[in-house]
Amino acid sequence: MLDLVLTLQCPDRPGIVHAITGAIVEAGGNITELQQFSSPDSGEFFTRIQLDAPDAERLRDAVAAATAGFGATFEVHGSREPVRTLLLASKAAHAVNDLLFRWRGGELPIDVRGIMANHDVLADLAGFYDVPFTHRAVTPETKADFEAEVRRVVEEQDIELVVLARYMQILSPELCAFLAGRAINIHHSFLPGFKGANPYRQAHTRGVKLIGATAHFVTSDLDEGPIIEQNVVRVDHTMSVAKLVRKGQNQESQTLAEAVRLFAEHRVLADANRTVIFR
Amino acid sequence: MLDLVLTLQCPDRPGIVHAITGAIVEAGGNITELQQFSSPDSGEFFTRIQLDAPDAERLRDAVAAATAGFGATFEVHGSREPVRTLLLASKAAHAVNDLLFRWRGGELPIDVRGIMANHDVLADLAGFYDVPFTHRAVTPETKADFEAEVRRVVEEQDIELVVLARYMQILSPELCAFLAGRAINIHHSFLPGFKGANPYRQAHTRGVKLIGATAHFVTSDLDEGPIIEQNVVRVDHTMSVAKLVRKGQNQESQTLAEAVRLFAEHRVLADANRTVIFR
Amino acid sequence: MLDLVLTLQCPDRPGIVHAITGAIVEAGGNITELQQFSSPDSGEFFTRIQLDAPDAERLRDAVAAATAGFGATFEVHGSREPVRTLLLASKAAHAVNDLLFRWRGGELPIDVRGIMANHDVLADLAGFYDVPFTHRAVTPETKADFEAEVRRVVEEQDIELVVLARYMQILSPELCAFLAGRAINIHHSFLPGFKGANPYRQAHTRGVKLIGATAHFVTSDLDEGPIIEQNVVRVDHTMSVAKLVRKGQNQESQTLAEAVRLFAEHRVLADANRTVIFR
Amino acid sequence: MLDLVLTLQCPDRPGIVHAITGAIVEAGGNITELQQFSSPDSGEFFTRIQLDAPDAERLRDAVAAATAGFGATFEVHGSREPVRTLLLASKAAHAVNDLLFRWRGGELPIDVRGIMANHDVLADLAGFYDVPFTHRAVTPETKADFEAEVRRVVEEQDIELVVLARYMQILSPELCAFLAGRAINIHHSFLPGFKGANPYRQAHTRGVKLIGATAHFVTSDLDEGPIIEQNVVRVDHTMSVAKLVRKGQNQESQTLAEAVRLFAEHRVLADANRTVIFR
Known part of the structure; x- marks a missing residue:
């Protein structure tokens, strides 16, 4: 299992956290830390999720598919990659x-x-x-x-x-x-x-x-x-x-x-x- | 819409965040703030979710159903209830x-x-x-x-x-x-x-x-x-x-x-x- | 004995602390706390002295006499006077x-x-x-x-x-x-x-x-x-x-x-x- | 002129600050910073004086003479001596x-x-x-x-x-x-x-x-x-x-x-x- 960090932002809409966490389940991941924030000023949604998962690429694909409709931009990093x-x-x-x-x-x-x-x-x-x-x-x-x-x-x-x-x-x-x-x-x-x-x-x-x-x-x-x-x-x-x-x-x-x-x-x-x- | 706070804890297991956020979607809720923590010492999972939802009882029922298998205890409060x-x-x-x-x-x-x-x-x-x-x-x-x-x-x-x-x-x-x-x-x-x-x-x-x-x-x-x-x-x-x-x-x-x-x-x-x- | 506070400022010159403390001795006072500062920016000397003395007026007179040549301004207050x-x-x-x-x-x-x-x-x-x-x-x-x-x-x-x-x-x-x-x-x-x-x-x-x-x-x-x-x-x-x-x-x-x-x-x-x- | 630090402690008694500052005047010194404290717990008097003076030894002698009756211990250091x-x-x-x-x-x-x-x-x-x-x-x-x-x-x-x-x-x-x-x-x-x-x-x-x-x-x-x-x-x-x-x-x-x-x-x-x- 890899220790990964997913950061994502997109315009805030109901269901976004559920969509992301669904993608993580699908990619075989387990969340160890999750933080999110919806900005009342900009209407933007932000999240940072630390998780264990077997494969970074598979996670990227799952998140991309699940959040396509939300206009999200995201990154996945190995948490120990300098x-x-x-x-x-x-x-x-x-x-x-x-x-x-x-x-x-x-x-x-x-x-x-x-x-x-x-x-x-x-x-x-x-x-x-x-x-x-x-x-x-x-x-x-x-x-x-x-x-x-x-x-x-x-x-x-x-x-x-x-x-x-x-x-x-x-x-x-x-x-x-x-x-x-x-x-x-x-x-x-x-x-x-x-x-x-x-x-x-x-x-x-x-x-x-x-x-x-x-x-x-x-x-x-x-x-x-x-x-x-x-x-x-x-x-x-x-x-x-x-x-x-x-x-x-x-x-x-x-x-x-x-x-x-x-x-x-x-x-x-x-x-x-x-x-x-x-x- | 009501401004509610859901707090929940249970033994940590993959899929718990997805299960809870699914229940919130089902109850017509929209998350505005979510924090969670998995304790490496006790193996316990903790979350606090602030959300807008039409009905507290319906949220309680949905969360109870979705987390039944996780051994969770949870509370729902109106965030403005003193x-x-x-x-x-x-x-x-x-x-x-x-x-x-x-x-x-x-x-x-x-x-x-x-x-x-x-x-x-x-x-x-x-x-x-x-x-x-x-x-x-x-x-x-x-x-x-x-x-x-x-x-x-x-x-x-x-x-x-x-x-x-x-x-x-x-x-x-x-x-x-x-x-x-x-x-x-x-x-x-x-x-x-x-x-x-x-x-x-x-x-x-x-x-x-x-x-x-x-x-x-x-x-x-x-x-x-x-x-x-x-x-x-x-x-x-x-x-x-x-x-x-x-x-x-x-x-x-x-x-x-x-x-x-x-x-x-x-x-x-x-x-x-x-x-x-x-x- | 009264608990008094003396604050004083004047252009900085050698001997000023000795002059003031001499006046205090003369007025029968005993210093319990003394702080002073010479400002390198303004060339001004500042002090605050807390002391026990039998009489505020006598202290004022002694300090006035001792610091006349220094161009000092000073005040004496009872430390418990609101x-x-x-x-x-x-x-x-x-x-x-x-x-x-x-x-x-x-x-x-x-x-x-x-x-x-x-x-x-x-x-x-x-x-x-x-x-x-x-x-x-x-x-x-x-x-x-x-x-x-x-x-x-x-x-x-x-x-x-x-x-x-x-x-x-x-x-x-x-x-x-x-x-x-x-x-x-x-x-x-x-x-x-x-x-x-x-x-x-x-x-x-x-x-x-x-x-x-x-x-x-x-x-x-x-x-x-x-x-x-x-x-x-x-x-x-x-x-x-x-x-x-x-x-x-x-x-x-x-x-x-x-x-x-x-x-x-x-x-x-x-x-x-x-x-x-x-x- | 040397930049010196004098530290001194002795049992507290009226007149001690005046005696020390007199010794400094006598040794040709000018005080730039003075702090003192009388401990109500131990009855001990403490002071630290930073000063300009022409000669450290002359200052030591003057302070020793002036405070002999007070049972003081003191040290004089060059403030820039490492x-x-x-x-x-x-x-x-x-x-x-x-x-x-x-x-x-x-x-x-x-x-x-x-x-x-x-x-x-x-x-x-x-x-x-x-x-x-x-x-x-x-x-x-x-x-x-x-x-x-x-x-x-x-x-x-x-x-x-x-x-x-x-x-x-x-x-x-x-x-x-x-x-x-x-x-x-x-x-x-x-x-x-x-x-x-x-x-x-x-x-x-x-x-x-x-x-x-x-x-x-x-x-x-x-x-x-x-x-x-x-x-x-x-x-x-x-x-x-x-x-x-x-x-x-x-x-x-x-x-x-x-x-x-x-x-x-x-x-x-x-x-x-x-x-x-x-x-």
Whole structure:
């Protein structure tokens, strides 16, 4: 028996859960976990089903047949198949180090195929974890080349997830479109609080009592993509901008790792500009 | 159409979800929310389904027929039907005040039918909320009478939930057995940390950095019933026992209110000495 | 011996703590708690000292003499003297109920002298707590009268703190100026995230994973006054705007109560547009 | 000017703060941060003062002279002098990896002089961070040798802090005594909840809704030393013991790192079996 994950979404209609579960019975499957949600805003139905079944293809066929009339889109994944992942980075090590460590520790069901950076400072770290590392300065002149290279790697290696682990560069609208729904960014602020540059300085000036981090899908609308995960931590008047940065980096690492885990376990579905998260 | 909640549990077997959802289709129902869980420890299957259906009785019949072979026990409730509730209290007002206020504000789907206390200090508060209030000193001599009166009220008023809102008295094993699965206590500590009396003093002596509260089902094994909800709050060395008490009372009120809400929305199922909570 | 609180601020200079503690020794006082902070941003020194001393006037004289050369401003309060407080409210009961309950329970060292509202729905609640209650519709025509009345009450009763407990009306710049540094508002959002009206709807549309509340000093720059306290709570995609409101109201009540407690215990000092909080 | 930290404790008496701040003035110092606490339980006075001064020795002399009559013990440290640290480890990498990464990132003012382990699995990690690594199986026969070696390293390298980063072995009473006040352990549970072995299994069996971690000083009374820091995280019924372990390890790493930071910044003072933490 295989341990599979079925995710499916379609316009909500009576009988949809019964149709899906019928297909599972027919494919010889046994449900171990099921979550579903009907969005009153979009009228869309979402489900994530974890199940044991003898054959993934047979399950796909049964679900396709049973849900043909519902206009459903669905995916079936092996729950232990690691998600092919590419990291984009710059100089900051904390988020990359955290992802690599958790991956190697078996906490994240991903397979990090490479790190592409616009600086070389993370080369040793990548080497320690045996991950291919390439770097190249990103300037107005070279940006298109860098992005073309990202695209080539994504296509050649069949990358399923691109993680901007404090990459610090804005992606072109074309690359955003190409990576739609499969690129996650960590914004070092509790959105929509402090968008743009230097959020820790902004937070310090404003004298806030909590700072946070937001992991979201990348869209061409900067810092406005669908939110996957957010965290905050308490701060106070004694903390300099440097201390806020340090406190915030912990939040960034954890928030990004959690978003990557949710994605890699196929727990994140898109509902227009919002996300449905089946924890 | 009625807005109904179906909760069901039985030994886990393939096909159970399909059988239940088939019964719902047959009864003309449409699922709006479904959660399920199969316990690898007990081998038990649990589900909570919220649905629109034309008739509760017809749904009950369909589910009974479809799940007869599975050894299932199930309940169907109107999701807006308030749960008939009795509060047991003593002198402390915070938990009672919080429950009454949230109830009147529409936050808790309960109907508080009465407050029974071993002191009279909460009489005014009960009066303000128009809740019948009775009090009677509980001593070794009168305890059996008090408990008999609780039992009488539960039976006459068909009480579904008894809440020990800092009642401070230990129930007899007989009353525990009578109220099994329908009485919730708030323990003013983060169990299993500090059982028994004066947990705040224990916490102070031990110099802990967090204190908490635990809402749990009442069993004859004191402070050991299945846990429904827990919360903690940060404390420090400057805080006296009195300050810990004050901080802790906020946790007690919120934790108890959350446990009552979960119960009254039929989100709490029992899995031996653990709880399954469908949030 | 009296239990006193001394708060003082002045431009930072070497020797200031020694000068102050010398004055305390001279006035026969014994320090039980001392906190200080030098702001690297504003170059200002802040301290809060709790002490036992035989006489408040003698302490005032000694501190005035010792700090004359430092350009200090300071206050001495009896630590158990309740702060004279006026509540402004509208229809929402949660924040008002919470403040009144905590006040009566001895948790907040305030004395609620009255509630002024633009609706009459809280009259019974005020009555239960024996607090004078006045109400008067606030329209463009009557707003100036209402505010003049607030001003009259503040002056006649020597009110030290005005709490906007979900008052829902914007104060005129004149009233803001009159109440500068002694009026606290609760904003039903995690500022600076969602300013203005309907923050819960904004939060729902944006699909955030945390919502919060912010207590801040009232200034004429709406929702931009110095922040005193903030809290957040986790939310998810299943929650309607109504549920967000309910979850958020808990945060509002607690956040406002905490800000009032900090103010009433003389733990909040102003550092330009930021606050120094001595917890 | 040097940036120094003065920590001092003595029986509480009026005038102590004035005496200390006088010594600082005399030594040409300027206070930038001061915290103090008088314990009503033990009658002990504690303070931590951060200051700029021209000379550490001159400050020591001035403080010694001024506080001679108070029976004070005190220490003066350069606030940027890293604390010489030795790690004891076993097979688990998470806590060690986290400490090394934060140290190298400049977050922890420590200097990791070595890692001693009873297994060799962390050798590569130590190598990556250029930290001397020794390992040796610890059995009833070799334990005394291992501990003698720890003692030798501590003495030869003048180690100020020993961190048990999931070392998993119980130290002998002799070594506990030798390291008293300078050895920190991370217990993978929210003490005093689940002492001893397999706390995650205990937590799972009990069905708790929160799990946590506790960093505490090592004493011969196992899991009972003075607590420095604690954290918890929410868990639910769906989580296996393995998932609890994974969630808990995040808490362990963070809690231990925070305790090490507090110690290395001289923010932890001992008040009998409790700690005074000046954050």
